[in-house]
Every structure is written in structure tokens, then in C-alpha cells.
Amino acid sequence: MTATPNRTGAFTPRSLVSSLPEAVRKLHPRHQVRNPVMFVVWVGSVLVTVFAVGEPSVFTVAVAIWLWLTVLFANLAEAVAEGRGKAQAESLRRTKKDTVARRITDQGEEVVAGTDLRVGDLVVVEAGEVVPGDGDVVEGIATLDESAITGESAPVIRESGGDRSAVTGGTTVLSDRVVVRISTKPGETFVDRMIALVEGAQRQKTPNEIALTILLSTLTIIFLLAVVALQPFAVYSGSAQSVIVLTALLVCLIPTTIGALLSAIGIAGMDRLVQRNVLATSGKAVEAAGDIDTLLLDKTGTITWGNRRATELVPVGGTSMAALVDAARLSSLADGTPEGRSVVELCAIEHGRSAVASDHEKTGVFVPFSAQTRMSGIDLGDRRVRKGAASGFVLTDETRRVVDGISADGGTPLVVAESSTVLGVIRLSDVVKPGMRERFAELRSMGIRTVMVTGDNPLTAKAIAAEAGVDDFLAEAKPEDKMALIRREQDGGKLVAMTGDGTNDAPALAQADVGVAMNTGTAAAKEAGNMVDLDSDPTKLIEVVGIGKQLLITRGALTTFSVANDLAKYFAILPAMFAAIYPQLDRLNLTHLATPQSAILSAVIFNALVIVALVPLALRGVRYRPASASALLRRNLLVYGVGGLIAPFLGIWLIDLLVRLIPGIG
Ligand SMILES: Nc1ncnc2c1ncn2[C@@H]1O[C@H](COP(=O)(O)OP(=O)(O)OP(=O)(O)O)[C@@H](O)[C@H]1O
Ligand SMILES: [K+]
Numbered sequence: 121m122t123a124t125p126n127r128t129g130a131f132t133p134r135s136l137v138s139s140l141p142e143a144v145r146k147l148h149p150r151h152q153v154r155n156p157v158m159f160v161v162w163v164g165s166v167l168v169t170v171f172a173v174g175e176p177s178v179f180t181v182a183v184a185i186w187l188w189l190t191v192l193f194a195n196l197a198e199a200v201a202e203g204r205g206k207a208q209a210e211s212l213r214r215t216k217k218d219t220v221a222r223r224i225t226d227q228g229e230e231v232v233a234g235t236d237l238r239v240g241d242l243v244v245v246e247a248g249e250v251v252p253g254d255g256d257v258v259e260g261i262a263t264l265d266e267s268a269i270t271g272e273s274a275p276v277i278r279e280s281g282g283d284r285s286a287v288t289g290g291t292t293v294l295s296d297r298v299v300v301r302i303s304t305k306p307g308e309t310f311v312d313r314m315i316a317l318v319e320g321a322q323r324q325k326t327p328n329e330i331a332l333t334i335l336l337s338t339l340t341i342i343f344l345l346a347v348v349a350l351q352p353f354a355v356y357s358g359s360a361q362s363v364i365v366l367t368a369l370l371v372c373l374i375p376t377t378i379g380a381l382l383s384a385i386g387i388a389g390m391d392r393l394v395q396r397n398v399l400a401t402s403g404k405a406v407e408a409a410g411d412i413d414t415l416l417l418d419k420t421g422t423i424t425w426g427n428r429r430a431t432e433l434v435p436v437g438g439t440s441m442a443a444l445v446d447a448a449r450l451s452s453l454a455d456g457t458p459e460g461r462s463v464v465e466l467c468a469i470e471h472g473r474s475a476v477a478s479d480h481e482k483t484g485v486f487v488p489f490s491a492q493t494r495m496s497g498i499d500l501g502d503r504r505v506r507k508g509a510a511s512g513f514v515l516t517d518e519t520r521r522v523v524d525g526i527s528a529d530g531g532t533p534l535v536v537a538e539s540s541t542v543l544g545v546i547r548l549s550d551v552v553k554p555g556m557r558e559r560f561a562e563l564r565s566m567g568i569r570t571v572m573v574t575g576d577n578p579l580t581a582k583a584i585a586a587e588a589g590v591d592d593f594l595a596e597a598k599p600e601d602k603m604a605l606i607r608r609e610q611d612g613g614k615l616v617a618m619t620g621d622g623t624n625d626a627p628a629l630a631q632a633d634v635g636v637a638m639n640t641g642t643a644a645a646k647e648a649g650n651m652v653d654l655d656s657d658p659t660k661l662i663e664v665v666g667i668g669k670q671l672l673i674t675r676g677a678l679t680t681f682s683v684a685n686d687l688a689k690y691f692a693i694l695p696a697m698f699a700a701i702y703p704q705l706d707r708l709n710l711t712h713l714a715t716p717q718s719a720i721l722s723a724v725i726f727n728a729l730v731i732v733a734l735v736p737l738a739l740r741g742v743r744y745r746p747a748s749a750s751a752l753l754r755r756n757l758l759v760y761g762v763g764g765l766i767a768p769f770l771g772i773w774l775i776d777l778l779v780r781l782i783p784g785i786g
């Protein structure tokens with residue numbers, strides 16, 4: 121949500137220097153073979169070095185040095201990108217200090233090391249203590265400082281029973297006392313996984329990256345053949361080229377720019393998510409986010425604030441207000457949902473009824489709310505009191521009118537009934553978050569369809585959908601309906617994203633191409649999704665889509681630039697190389713490079729410097745405004761394609777002005 125203090129955001133030139141040792145370490149061939157384009161440069165560097173040692177000249181030594189620098193700069197790009205994650209992993213490790221846990225036993229409490237906890241253990245955590253492991257609050261409510269994980273210093277509330285029950289090891293309880301059931305083994309906690317993730321230990325090439333690598337390798341082979349084929353032609357015309365010149369030419373022509381920056385772009389994309397407190401378990405998910413066609417959003421808590429509160433009681437069928445208040449309160453006394461608690465509060469504040477159950481009331485059998493029945497209530501003696509969605513009751517015309525009236529306003533009607541007699545209706549009010557309409561308009565301009573999914577009735581859903589400006593809605597949705605909707609969209613060839621927090625959401629989160637689980641959500645939801653939002657902000661999905669798009673666009677733009685660049689280099693260098701034999705070619709030698717040697721060396725230097733120059737862009741991502749994919753493509757081809765064609769002529773010409781001053785070259 122807000123900028124977080126412990127996140128290393130912007131690229132600084134200093135990081136180029138501090139990443140140098142790592143870049144040197146990456147010169148090892150074991151690392152280089154993973155990147156075919158750069159491996160060719162590496163082999164070329166070795167070759168030229170051997171020749172330079174055998175027959176040292178200013179030219180050969182200079183070319184050898186700059187070829188090694190090319191490889192080093194590529195390593196540097198990757199090392200800088202990784203360095204940011206390492207800094208973060210370091211700060212996370214600090215939160216993993218040795219904790220002690222107060223484990224509950226049959227005899228009472230015992231103090232054990234946090235590392236000795238087992239899944240299912242119950243531990244007590246009180247104000248001032250550190251949560252010893254990941255788990256769910258099973259008793260009590262407390263405020264916690266989660267800044268160790270999220271970087272966000274504002275306290276958060278965690279409580280038993282609801283969608284805000286998950287706590288993370290390493291965070292601190294600020295007030296009150298909770299009992300936590302441990303849900304993960306020591307060593308496999310969320311922080312452990314997070315460290316592995318930001319360090320890139322698990323990073324694998326995504327399918328898109330693999331496809332691009334194959335394309336780049338193919339280009340490399342084509343250029344290799346083209347350069348080799350040049351030699352007979354050169355020999356025939358009496359100007360056989362040296363291995364050094366041919367190698368230099370090859371390096372200039374193969375797509376080194378994108379080859380060098382590809383992995384940094386991917387790492388930086390993950391990193392941009394981390395900076396926004398989203399952890400992706402795979403780079404594939406980040407890419408999928410950039411291609412999303414359909415976005416599923418919950419109504420309550422995502423589009424609306426989610427603190428849905430009872431605001432009014434409407435008796436029907438001649439029922440007295442007192443009788444309705446009595447039944448509404450009774451049905452909610454043991455209902456721990458925010459909705460249930462707000463009903464009890466309304467009865468207490470506006471109707472003077474006690475907010476706690478009497479001893480007699482405590483003997484009732486509570487019927488908890490479930491998303492399946494959409495109902496909750498109590499059986500007390502021979503009284504059967506229920507409240508819930510209107511669809512679960514038989515309504516008179518009068519009640520139907522009240523229910524529809526509340527729904528049409530965007531409120532949620534809860535019908536209250538005793539035995540089979542409807543007594544009245546509770547109005548639950550919720551407010552659409554500000555700025556939603558603009559966000560959905562933004563998504564629409566990117567070509568993304570938004571669908572609001574809610575358990576609420578169609579009328580309420582329609583009213584809220586219209587107010588918020590979503591494209592479509594699905595009402596009276598049970599959890600399995602979400603999954604069915606996702607399947608339907610996917611069968612139509614669409615990529616689908618959704619957010620969720622409940623165990624109920626887990627199947628749908630797993631089915632979605634991008635499933636963002638809330639950090640407060642249940643362990644099942646977090647396992648099922650491929651991203652976790654530490655801020656538990658369901659609208660974060662919109663930013664995630666933006667980051668995914670930016671990743672794809674950055675990669676596309678730099679690929680375009682790289683290939684255009686290589687083509688331009690061909691026309692910048694060749695005329696200079698052959699000008700001596702074919703004077704007519706000199707007319708093509710637009711930039712009037714001094715000598716063939718200075719032309720070659722300038723091109724190699726330019727080729728290497730372009731990599732460093734583009735590191736900030738690769739890490740930051742190209743600037744991105746919401747627009748349709750085709751508009752973005754057009755703009756990118758124009759800016760990066762044309763820019764890529766012009767840059768080498770300018771750059772090589774400028775470098776040549778300096779290089780020609782070197783004795784033995786100019
Ligand atoms: N505590 C409760 N007791 C009885 N009925 C409830 C309670 N809470 C919600 N309901 C009813 O059940 C319906 C479905 O609730 P559910 O939580 O499945 O979806 P929702 O919160 O309306 O939508 P969303 O999927 O956006 O969270 C609600 O619209 C409401 O009519
Ligand atoms: K190149």
C-alpha cells in the first residue's frame with residue numbers, strides 16, 4: 121500500500137560497484153553456459169585473448185579487454201538485480217532470531233525453543249512477545265506489529281474465527297493475548313520461504329524466457345554462419361579478415377543487449393512485486409499477470425470496505441420492534457462474524473439490549489454461518505431463530521418489497537425468522553471504496569474484463585456493480601461457483617486472475633492463472649495461490665497486473681531495441697571494414713569512421729556500453745501507461761525499434777572520435 125522503509129527501491133549507480141565481485145564470480149563457464157548468447161561472447165573473449173597473447177598489438181589487446189567487459193557487464197546486470205533481493209533476505213534473516221514459545225500442555229504451560237514446535241501445537245502469545253511460528257489464532261484477539269515482514273509499522277488486528285486469523289512467526293504481539301495453533305514446521309515457515317524467494321534461489325526460467333532464449337540462440341547461429349561465410353568472400357577480394365575482427369563482428373551482430381539483460385528483467389519484475397509487498401512463487405505467475413483477460417473480485421472487502429454493519433431493523437407482518445430486536449439479537453449472540461457482532465451492537469446501542477448472553481441463552485445450540493446455507497442462528501429450548509439471505513426463506517409481498525428496497529440501495533438484507541414466521545429484515549450497509557470506478561476504467565482500457573463475485577443476492581450485486589463500475593457480476597455465488605466461472609473463462613482461452621483468503625477459495629485460487637492469497641488468509645489459501653499479498657489488500661491485484669504488463673513490455677521493448685541495434689551495427693561497421701578494397705562502399709560509410717580497426721573497436725565498445733546504459737531501464741522497467749496491447753506494441757516498435765536503429769550510428773561515431781586518437785588504431 122504505502123512505501124515501505126526496508127525495501128530497496130530505486131537503482132543506484134553505487135550498486136554497480138558493489139555488485140562487481142559477484143559479477144566477476146559469474147565469469148565461471150558453469151554460469152555462462154546457461155545463457156547461450158553470452159556464452160558465445162565468452163568463448164569469443166577466450167579466443168581473442170589467446171590471439172592477443174600470441175601476437176600482442178594495441179588493437180588485439182583493446183578488443184580482448186572490451187569483449188571481457190561485455191561479458192562482465194552482462195554479469196553485472198544480473199548481479200545488481202539479484203543484489204536487491206539479497207539485501208532484503210538479510211533483513212528478513214534478522215527477524216528469524218531465536219524465539220521461545222509458551223506451549224500449552226495438559227498440565228498447563230511449558231517453555232520450549234521455537235525450533236522445537238510441531239504442527240498442531242498450541243502456544244500462548246502475549247503483548248510484547250514474538251510469535252514463535254506460523255499459525256492461526258484459535259482464541260482471542262490482539263494487535264500485532266508485522267513490520268518485520270511487511271515493512272508497514274501500523275498495527276494490525278488478528279482474531280480467531282474469521283478471515284483475519286493467520287499470524288506469521290517473527291512478528292510481535294503489541295496488545296492482548298492470543299492462543300495460536302502452529303501450522304508449519306520450523307524451517308518451512310513463511311519467512312524461510314520468503315528468504316529463498318527473494319534470494320532467487322528457486323528462480324527458474326519461465327516458458328516465455330525459454331522461448332525467447334531459443335529465438336535469440338537461433339539468431340546467434342544465423343549470424344555465426346553469416347560471419348563465417350564472409351571470410352571466403354573477403355579472401356576472394358584480397359582482404360582476408362583476422363579471427364579477431366571476425367569475432368568482434370560476430371559479437372556486435374548477435375543480440376547481446378537483450379541476452380545480457382534478460383535475466384535481470386525477470387528478477388527485477390519479481391522484485392517490483394516484493395517492493396509492493398507481494399510475493400510470487402514463480403516468475404511464470406508474474407508473466408501471466410501481464411496477460412490477464414479476466415479479473416475476478418470479491419464484493420465484500422474488495423470492492424466495498426467490508427466492514428458490513430447492521431444499520432436498521434425493519435419489522436414486517438405486524439411484528440413489534442421489540443420482538444424483532446429480540447430475535448435478531450438472539451440469532452447473533454454467538455455469531456462471531458463481523459455482521460453478527462454488528463447486529464448485537466445495534467440491538468445494544470439503539471434498543472438497550474445486553475450485548476452478552478445470559479446463562480440461559482448460553483445453553484442454546486448455535487448454528488454458525490456458512491457460505492453454503494447463507495444463514496446463521498440458534499436453537500434455544502423450543503425456539504428456532506434464524507437470520508440469513510432472503511433466498512433461504514418464503515417471503516410475503518410486503519417482506520419482498522422491504523428486501524428489494526434494501527438491495528436496490530446496495531445494502532444486504534438479512535431476513536430474521538422464528539420457526540417459519542418471518543419477523544423482519546436487518547439492513548447491512550457497506551460502502552464502495554473510493555476510486556474503484558477509475559481503477560476499473562483503467563483495467564478496461566488495458567482490455568481486462570472485471571467480474572464481481574458475491575454471495576449476496578442479485579439485486580444488491582447489481583446495485584454495487586453499477587456503483588463501482590465493474591463489467592459484470594455473479595451473484596449468489598458459492599465457492600464452487602467461483603471455480604466453475606474460472607474454468608469457463610479458461611476454456612474460452614482466457615487467462616484469469618483472482619484474489620481470495622478463505623479455505624473455501626483455495627480450489628479457485630489454485631485453478632486461476634494468477635491466484636493472489638491474502639497474508640491474513642488461511643494456510644490452505646496461501647498454499648493454493650501463486651502469490652501472497654503481505655498487506656492483504658485485495659485491490660493489489662490491479663497493481664500486480666500492472667507489474668506483469670510492465671515486465672512483458674520491458675522485455676519486448678529491449679528485445680526490439682537489441683535486434684534493431686544489431687542490424688544497424690551491421691551497416692555501420694561493414695562499409696568501414698571494406699572501404700579500402702571497395703572505395704564505392706565509402707559512400708555508405710555514413711559516419712566516416714577513421715579506419716577499419718577503429719570502426720571495429722568502436723562498435724565493440726559501443727556494444728558493451730549499451731548493456732550498462734540499459735541496466736537502469738531493465739531494472740526500473742519501461743514507463744508504462746494503461747493502454748491496449750496493440751497501442752503499446754505500436755508505440756514500442758516506434759520508440760525502441762527506430763531508437764535502436766539510430767543509436768549505433770551516433771554512438772559508434774562518437775566513440776570513434778576518441779578511439780582514433782589511440783596510437784596504432786587511428
Ligand atoms: N453472519 C451471517 N449470518 C447470516 N447470514 C449471513 C451472515 N453473513 C452473511 N450472510 C448472508 O450470506 C450471504 C453470503 O455471504 P458470503 O460471505 O458468502 O458472501 P458475501 O460476503 O456477500 O460476498 P463476498 O463473496 O463478496 O464476500 C450474504 O450476502 C448475506 O445475505
Ligand atoms: K550485439
Ligand SMILES: [Mg+2]
Pocket residue numbers: 420575
Ligand atoms: Mg463474505
